[in-house]
Amino acid sequence: MPVEEFVAGWISGALGLVMGYPFDTVKVRLQTQNAYRGIVDCMVKIYRHESILGFFKGMSFPIASIAVVNSVLFGVYSNTLQVLTATSHQDRRAQLPSYTCIFLAGCTGGFVQAYALAPFDLIKVRLQNQTESRVRLGSPPPRYRGPVHCAATILREEGPRGLFRGSGALMLRDTPTLGLYFITYEGLCYQYTPTGQQPSSTTVLVAGGFAGIASWVTATPFDVVKARLQMGGVQQRAYAGMRDCIVTSFRREGLAVFFRGFTINSARAFPVNAVTFLSYESLLRMWG
Numbered sequence: 300m301p302v303e304e305f306v307a308g309w310i311s312g313a314l315g316l317v318m319g320y321p322f323d324t325v326k327v328r329l330q331t332q333n334a335y336r337g338i339v340d341c342m343v344k345i346y347r348h349e350s351i352l353g354f355f356k357g358m359s360f361p362i363a364s365i366a367v368v369n370s371v372l373f374g375v376y377s378n379t380l381q382v383l384t385a386t387s388h389q390d391r392r393a394q395l396p397s398y399t400c401i402f403l404a405g406c407t408g409g410f411v412q413a414y415a416l417a418p419f420d421l422i423k424v425r426l427q428n429q430t431e432s433r434v435r436l437g438s439p440p441p442r443y444r445g446p447v448h449c450a451a452t453i454l455r456e457e458g459p460r461g462l463f464r465g466s467g468a469l470m471l472r473d474t475p476t477l478g479l480y481f482i483t484y485e486g487l488c489y490q491y492t493p494t495g496q497q498p499s500s501t502t503v504l505v506a507g508g509f510a511g512i513a514s515w516v517t518a519t520p521f522d523v524v525k526a527r528l529q530m531g532g533v534q535q536r537a538y539a540g541m542r543d544c545i546v547t548s549f550r551r552e553g554l555a556v557f558f559r560g561f562t563i564n565s566a567r568a569f570p571v572n573a574v575t576f577l578s579y580e581s582l583l584r585m586w587g
């Protein structure tokens with residue numbers, strides 16, 4: 300089993316994560332709170348009340364957990380493809396496997412990573428949603444003091460299953476959209492690379508960026524549902540389940556609610572995934 304794929308997945312994921320984190324915080328706030336008029340308003344308010352640090356709330360944990368999550372995604376994807384097509388990463392450059400195989404391998408990677416990601420993502424969303432200022436003295440202390448305290452509190456108040464709140468929606472968000480992610484990436488690389496050659500850095504950057512956009516654009520409706528279910532444990536109005544969340548959100552806020560965070564998700568997706576794929580490919584090439 301090629302271990303390099305897991306390691307390259309980890310490092311490239313971490314680089315992409317830092318790059319896109321401020322966008323991510325703004326997105327989570329827009330999806331789950333009604334206090335902001337739009338992207339710019341949200342950014343200005345975060346900056347004024349919480350300083351630049353406000354954009355990086357809850358980041359230490361995702362950085363540590365991306366080790367597991369992105370390496371699971373890339374590792375499972377690549378190894379599944381190897382099982383399906385009996386080709387290695389290098390062979391696949393010469394002869395593109397069928398889109399069905401790429402899609403299936405991407406979906407498998409997405410499915411497995413969704414469950415690895417679920418508890419980390421929940422904690423991230425809870426911390427990002429704390430609007431208390433860290434710099435102003437005398438402001439009320441936030442409910443969660445940090446990721447470990449947050450995990451312990453959730454365990455105590457909501458039980459072990461509480462840590463997997465929203466994981467069904469997360470799985471529905473990630474399984475098909477990561478299939479699409481790898482199809483877009485491999486397809487674009489293949490299209491713009493002369494046969495037998497390795498794709499250039501520019502091709503990898505652009506293909507990775509568009510893969511990110513394609514997958515986030517399609518993932519946004521379930522991303523909203525997932526974030527709302529995850530916040531259910533702290534807000535008084537918890538949803539009875541996924542259906543209830545979809546129906547209630549739709550009745551109260553209309554169809555547009557499922558596209559909250561759409562613009563910011565797409566804007567974040569390009570740089571994050573361009574950097575992720577470029578570092579992934581460079582590492583694999585370096586290790587030959």
Ligand SMILES: C[N+](C)(C)CCCC[C@H](N)C(=O)O
Pocket residue numbers: 312315472473476477480511514515518568571572
């Ligand atoms: C499937 N979905 C679009 C939800 C996630 C795609 C993950 C790719 C990358 N880690 C990123 O954060 O952009």
